[in-house]
Amino acid sequence: MELPELGTNLLQHVPPRWISVAERYLKRVPVLRERLAKETDTMLAGLEGDLKPYRGQVPTHAQLPAQGLPREQVLREMGVMETREHERWKEGFVSGAVYHGDSEHIDFLNQVYALNSQSNPLHADLWPSATKFEAEVVAMTANMLGAAEANAGRPPEAHVCGSLSSGGTESILLAMKTYRDQAREERGITRPEMVAPASAHPAFEKAAHYFGIHMVRVPVGPDYRADVDAMRKAINRNTIVVIGSAPSFPHGVIDPIEQLSELARERGIGFHTDACLGGFVLPWARKLGYPVPDFDFRLPGVTSMSADTHKFGYAAKGTSVVLYRGSALRSHQYFTSTEWSGGIYFSPTFAGSRPGALIAAAWASLVSTGEAGYLESTRRILETADVLKRGIRAIPELYVLGEPLFVIAFGARGLDIYQVMERMGAKGWNLNGLHKPAAVHLCVTLRHTQPGVAERFLEDLKGAVEYVRAHPSDKGTMAPVYGLAATVPFRGLVSDLLKKYMDLISKV
Ligand SMILES: Cc1ncc(COP(=O)(O)O)c(C=O)c1O
Numbered sequence: 001m002e003l004p005e006l007g008t009n010l011l012q013h014v015p016p017r018w019i020s021v022a023e024r025y026l027k028r029v030p031v032l033r034e035r036l037a038k039e040t041d042t043m044l045a046g047l048e049g050d051l052k053p054y055r056g057q058v059p060t061h062a063q064l065p066a067q068g069l070p071r072e073q074v075l076r077e078m079g080v081m082e083t084r085e086h087e088r089w090k091e092g093f094v095s096g097a098v099y100h101g102d103s104e105h106i107d108f109l110n111q112v113y114a115l116n117s118q119s120n121p122l123h124a125d126l127w128p129s130a131t132k133f134e135a136e137v138v139a140m141t142a143n144m145l146g147a148a149e150a151n152a153g154r155p156p157e158a159h160v161c162g163s164l165s166s167g168g169t170e171s172i173l174l175a176m177k178t179y180r181d182q183a184r185e186e187r188g189i190t191r192p193e194m195v196a197p198a199s200a201h202p203a204f205e206k207a208a209h210y211f212g213i214h215m216v217r218v219p220v221g222p223d224y225r226a227d228v229d230a231m232r233k234a235i236n237r238n239t240i241v242v243i244g245s246a247p248s249f250p251h252g253v254i255d256p257i258e259q260l261s262e263l264a265r266e267r268g269i270g271f272h273t274d275a276c277l278g279g280f281v282l283p284w285a286r287k288l289g290y291p292v293p294d295f296d297f298r299l300p301g302v303t304s305m306s307a308d309t310h311k312f313g314y315a316a317k318g319t320s321v322v323l324y325r326g327s328a329l330r331s332h333q334y335f336t337s338t339e340w341s342g343g344i345y346f347s348p349t350f351a352g353s354r355p356g357a358l359i360a361a362a363w364a365s366l367v368s369t370g371e372a373g374y375l376e377s378t379r380r381i382l383e384t385a386d387v388l389k390r391g392i393r394a395i396p397e398l399y400v401l402g403e404p405l406f407v408i409a410f411g412a413r414g415l416d417i418y419q420v421m422e423r424m425g426a427k428g429w430n431l432n433g434l435h436k437p438a439a440v441h442l443c444v445t446l447r448h449t450q451p452g453v454a455e456r457f458l459e460d461l462k463g464a465v466e467y468v469r470a471h472p473s474d475k476g477t478m479a480p481v482y483g484l485a486a487t488v489p490f491r492g493l494v495s496d497l498l499k500k501y502m503d504l505i506s507k508v
Contacts, residue, residue, distance in 0.1 A: 010298070023490040028424040040497055051505060054081060062508045085191035092453035094430040096407075096443035100314040100377075103364075107310075109316050112357070113362040121349065124297045126235050130356035133363035136161045140366050141307055141321040144283050145275070146297035152326065160297050161330050162323035164309075164359055168276035169203040173308035174333050174349060176207035176241065178304070178324070179270045195234045197226035198436075199250050201274060204243060213277035224248070224402040224409075226255040232263050241270040242329035250434050250441065252407025254278070256472045258294050261301030270303040270329070276320065277443075279307025284378035285405060302376035303329060312445075314377070316371060318355060340489065373494025380449040381406050389446065391458035392488035399463050401439055408440035409434055415468050422476040423464035429457070433482040 024033055054060075054395075058077050089098040097299075121130035138161065146479055147160035165171045176194065183189040193214040193321050195206050200217070208215035217232045221227040226244055235242065242264040244255035244279075257273055264271035275282065276465055286292040296302060305323045309315040324330040337345040369377070385406040392410050403408040411417050421431050421440045431440045448454060468474070 003176075010086065011176055012394055019422070019489050020492065023492050024114070025066070026490075029408060036052045036493070037208055040500055043497075044500055047315075047501075052507070053084075060508060072110060078170060079175070082396070086426060087428060089447060091428075092447035092450055093167070093428045094447070095432050095441060096311075096445060097430075099311050099445045099449060101445070101447050105314065108368065109361045109365060109487045112361045113316065116357040116360035119360065120353045121356055121359065122353045125357050129358055133356075133359045134164045137164055137309065137319075137359065137362050139365060140296070140321070140323055141279065141309070142323050145279060145301075145305055145307060145323065147323075150297035150300075151239060157328065158326045160323055161327050162321055163333065165320050165322055165349050166318055166351065166354075167320045168306055168308045169206065170350060171209065171308070172201065172203040172272075172274065173207045173289055174322050175272050175306060175324075175408070176204065176213060177211050178192060178329060178333040178447060179210050179241040179272075180213055180269070182329060185332070187239060188444065189238055190376060192239050192480040193236065193238045194241050196230065197230055197255060198246070199224065199226070199248040199255075200243050200245055201249050201276070204274075214238075222255050226260060227257055228259045228263070235263065235269075236506060239269055240268070241272055243272050243274060243297075245274045247405065248274075249407070250439075251402045251409045252277075252441065253294060253402040254282070254405075254406030256294060257302065261299045263301075264303075265301030271301050273302050273305045276306045276308040277311060278311070279305065279383070280312035280314075280374060280407075281378050281406060285382060286380065287375060288379055288454075290382060290405060297323070297325060297508045309362040311343040312374075312377075313362065313365055315365040316358055318358040319362040331449075347496065349485075365505060371501075378448055381444050381446060384449045384454050385444040387450075387454045388442065391454070392461065395462055397469065398461075401437075407441055407443045407472075409439045411437055411439040412465070412468075413471065415465070418482040419468045419474060419476055420461070420464045421482070422478055423467050424460060425478070427460045427464070435482065438482075452461065 027036070058080055060111070088094055090101060092477055116130070117407070119127040119130045121134055122126060124131045142160040142162060145160075152161040163174065165174055177221050179194075180192050183192055192212070193216055194204065194208060195216045195218060197220050198217045199220050205217075207213065216239075218227060218230045221230075225248075230400065231242065242260055244257045247254045248258055261271040261273075261305060269391045275295065278295070280291050282295060296305060303325045306320060306322040307313070307323070310317045311321050313319075322333075324333075333348065335347050356382055385404075389400055389404075391410055392400055392408065397412050397415055398410050399413065401411060405430060411422060417438050417440055418433060421433055424440075431442055433440055442448075
């Protein structure tokens with residue numbers, strides 16, 4: 001799998017199209033194909049133990065048990081795994097993932113789930129409570145994100161509206177499908193394109209892949225924010241939407257949404273602010289006096305947004321809000337069927353039946369936290385993030401990428417940052433590996449605001465850097481895997497490897 005370094009460097013100067021043609025030919029050579037398959041299998045076999053830790057420890061059920069298991073046994077089996085898994089996130093060792101995590105909050109959400117576990121908003125007549133919760137979550141989120149100002153003096157159909165989806169990815173998929181259908185219907189565009197900074201979440205790429213949209217990824221500037229001039233040049237008459245993040249997942253920086261959304265508005269096209277990560281943080285950060293540029297519906301060019309209730313909205317996993325400026329735009333998201341023998345059918349999002357209990361939990365999280373709760377949580381998160389940024393910057397070998405608020409990406413000078421990440425892993429920390437450039441990040445959540453967590457992180461990070469400096473040739477197990485994607489120019493190879501990895505994950 002490893003390419004000689006010289007070869008890798010040389011290949012970086014070859015146009016990507018040539019490389020992919022070369023790759024296709026090389027993969028047809030039987031000896032090479034077999035060698036590759038063998039190397040991939042060996043690499044994946046090395047990961048299997050870590051991915052399947054319960055084999056041999058709790059019973060495996062690949063077939064239905066002949067007789068149903070006693071409920072106590074089922075709960076016991078689950079309890080073993082839950083106990084093992086909750087410690088890391090509970091103690092604040094994990095980047096992002098669990099955004100609140102206090103026991104009382106979780107117990108409350110679980111009670112809400114139990115009350116609503118049978119509810120399904122597909123049957124609005126049976127569970128009007130679910131549609132009430134959904135409409136109110138959307139309205140509360142919209143108002144938090146500038147809808148009151150945007151709606152003032154405008155007719156109801158021009159007001160900000162939206163839907164609840166299953167997560168950030170679905171919100172983004174829905175918005176992109178909406179723009180595709182709008183552009184086809186209203187402007188006759190049959191070869192749609194979206195223009196996004198390179199840092200935009202892969203959910204946009206997924207949307208492009210699913211919906212036949214060409215995604216133009218534009219390199220970001222030296223501050224890791226979208227480069228407005230380069231984005232302007234990438235827009236053409238097939239562009240249906242321009243994208244910006246507030247903030248971006250990799251480096252946690254906020255794109256220049258005002259300038260980007262104006263580019264779109266001047267050309268009469270849509271602009272989507274991806275606030276999946278920041279939607280429930282930035283409004284409060286701004287109230288607390290942190291430097292937060294405009295990013296929401298207060299900007300006239302912003303026509304849609306995504307904001308995740310299941311991240312910093314502190315809801316249970318499985319909900320996000322997608323918002324649109326006006327119901328005419330949202331109507332392109334909807335699906336209706338009038339000819340089916342099962343009767344007339346309609347559904348606003350991708351799923352048919354939807355978990356009313358998760359919608360109820362999102363509603364309960366929002367109303368029980370309230371403005372004061374979000375403000376206080378954001379204060380704690382940003383203060384902790386400030387401590388962490390200062391501490392990371394004080395380690396001479398490390399540097400923070402850009403000017404982030406609460407997602408802190410850092411790289412290393414003169415040592416391998418992935419090895420630092422690996423050493424941190426050995427101490428229990430679960431950080432996100434980034435590439436292009438090589439870096440890691442920590443998304444600060446309420447878990448990190450517990451006493452002592454930030455100090456422990458910085459202490460361990462110093463130790464990890466010292467270790468890697470003293471042992472530069474230690475390869476570790478995961479560090480080469482992270483380095484691989486950035487150095488292997490054959491994207492198809494990396495993609496094949498990831499598909500095999502997913503096969504492995506889905507094995508019993
Ligand atoms: C900026 C941004 N957009 C979109 C997403 C996708 O969200 P989800 O994982 O809920 O689908 C994420 C996830 O971290 C994100 O950070």
